[in-house]
Amino acid sequence: MTRFIDLSHAIEHGMTTYKGVAAPHICDYWTREQSRANYADGSAFQMGRIDMVSNTGTYLDAPFHRFEEGDDLSMLDLDRLASLPAIVVRRPFEAVGLATDAADLDGIDVADRAVLVHTGWDRHWRTPAYYEDHPFLTAAAAQMLVARGARLVGIDSHNIDDTRPGTGRPVHRELLGAGVLICEHMTNLAMLPDAGFAFTAVPPKIVGMGTFPVRAFAQVNLT
DSSP, X not given: OEEEEEOOOOOOTTOOSSTTSOOOEEEEEEOHHHXXXXXXXXXXXXXXXXXXXXXXXXXXXXXXXXXXXXXXXXXXXXXXXXXXXXXXXXXXXXXXXXXXXXXXHTTOOOTTSEEEEEOSGGGGTTSGGGGSSOOEEOHHHHHHHHHTTOSEEEESSSOSSOOSTTOOOHHHHHHHHTTOEEEESOOOGGGSOSEEEEEEOOOOOOTTOSEEEOOOEEEEEOO
């Protein structure tokens, strides 16, 4: 038997993922009432419309997000996105602080795996606390993950990099520069086992875009 665990936040009209970035606008493009006149049998359909920036909700970063010559979403083969062997690294922010450094990953086998960093920060989703002083990885941690062969790195936080004033984006540079994908704003990582499950986060196949929301989920075998 298999259990599927949803690791994505729902996208709602007007919600904020990043302060200062436009919220999604979700509406009807074609209402059921409008459609009925087009069908002899009175059939009705809804066709929706959404206007949003690509960094909305739970999303995947491809190399193009950081590097102009990097792979965009359309260039990502499905074996980089679907049914990846995965592990969870437990880094509860109340106990260990905000930073996950290379030493915190020492001894963990990340080769050919999706590495999901569980901080518990998702409890602050859609509250003012979510955007400030959030958990992150250090550049040294990113370098170790690249050197040891991680395929994807996810986090249940506002950003995988430290976003406090005066900081850069070294984790995005190290991971995406090496072709390691990033999944940010995850949730429900507490529901996962430490290992022995598969992870999927597939965005639409869009040319010229490096970031887009995903329905990220884990597949856990119960037998």
